[in-house]
Amino acid sequence: MRMKAMVAVVTGGGSGFGEGICHAFADQGAKVVVADINPAGGERVAAALRTYGAKFCQVDVSRSDEMKALVEFTLKTHGRLDLMVNNAGMSHVKQPMLNVPEEMFDRIFQVNVKSIYLSAMHCLPVFRRQGGGAFINVASTAGVRPRPGLTWYNGSKGAVVILTKSMAVELAPEKIRVNAINPVIGETALLTTFMGTDDTPQNRSPFVAGIPLGRLSRPADVANAAVFLADPASEFLTGVCLEVDGGRCI
Numbered sequence: 001m002r003m004k005a006m007v008a009v010v011t012g013g014g015s016g017f018g019e020g021i022c023h024a025f026a027d028q029g030a031k032v033v034v035a036d037i038n039p040a041g042g043e044r045v046a047a048a049l050r051t052y053g054a055k056f057c058q059v060d061v062s063r064s065d066e067m068k069a070l071v072e073f074t075l076k077t078h079g080r081l082d083l084m085v086n087n088a089g090m091s092h093v094k095q096p097m098l099n100v101p102e103e104m105f106d107r108i109f110q111v112n113v114k115s116i117y118l119s120a121m122h123c124l125p126v127f128r129r130q131g132g133g134a135f136i137n138v139a140s141t142a143g144v145r146p147r148p149g150l151t152w153y154n155g156s157k158g159a160v161v162i163l164t165k166s167m168a169v170e171l172a173p174e175k176i177r178v179n180a181i182n183p184v185i186g187e188t189a190l191l192t193t194f195m196g197t198d199d200t201p202q203n204r205s206p207f208v209a210g211i212p213l214g215r216l217s218r219p220a221d222v223a224n225a226a227v228f229l230a231d232p233a234s235e236f237l238t239g240v241c242l243e244v245d246g247g248r249c250i
Contacts, residue, residue, distance in 0.1 A: 001231075010032060011085065012087040013036050013085075017219050018088070019219060020219025020223035021087060023045075024226065028227055055071045062115060075126065081127075083230050084134070087138040090107075091150065091193050100152055105152050113160065114158065127174070135177070137228065144241070164180040212224060212247030
């Protein structure tokens with residue numbers, strides 16, 4: 001098993017890419033803390049992985065006190081923390097940029113960007129005591145090849161890409177790795193938000209047409225990439241922003 005004896009926190013683990021990552025990590029031997037703001041989804045995923053030692057912890061990733069409690073819960077439950085996956089994210093519906101309310105803009109940056117800061121604030125002391133650790137940030141192809149109508153979401157994911165690289169170079173001397181995954185639009189609950197319309201084959205077709213491999217991303221695609229970056233065999237990789245995009249960014 002590639003992640004035997006590792007302890008991983010996955011935010012947004014109750015659905016979509018996060019759920020896929022939780023299952024893949026557990027399959028590879030990791031003890032997973034499924035962190036999600038939605039207890040129904042988080043409890044469901046943790047229950048499915050209970051025999052692997054998975055636990056659920058409810059958290060709003062934009063709140064420092066809750067992120068601190070998440071780390072403390074992980075340490076109390078498993079005694080260590082090896083990997084923090086910052087997967088939780090949100091977007092506004094595809095629309096002209098000036099139609100997005102200020103409150104929505106603020107919430108997007110709290111969830112997608114401030115959460116990275118808070119995870120660093122509360123995980124780094126643990127990693128430093130242990131002599132190493134790793135972050136995986138789930139960014140997006142939107143941060144490197146943006147689509148119109150998602151301007152503020154695109155900007156938040158661009159910030160995640162740069163934060164990943166900057167954290168990586170700063171923390172490398174301490175043997176703390178920081179990498180990111182950039183998925184293309186995928187088969188998750190956010191699909192209709194990104195498309196700005198109903199999910200039908202006709203409405204999917206222009207998005208699929210821009211992906212050379214001819215389909216949307218799936219949770220398993222992102223999960224496999226996360227396992228690769230988490231694997232101790234990838235110890236020489238840091239600052240990587242891995243495009244899981246079927247060729248979209250070529």
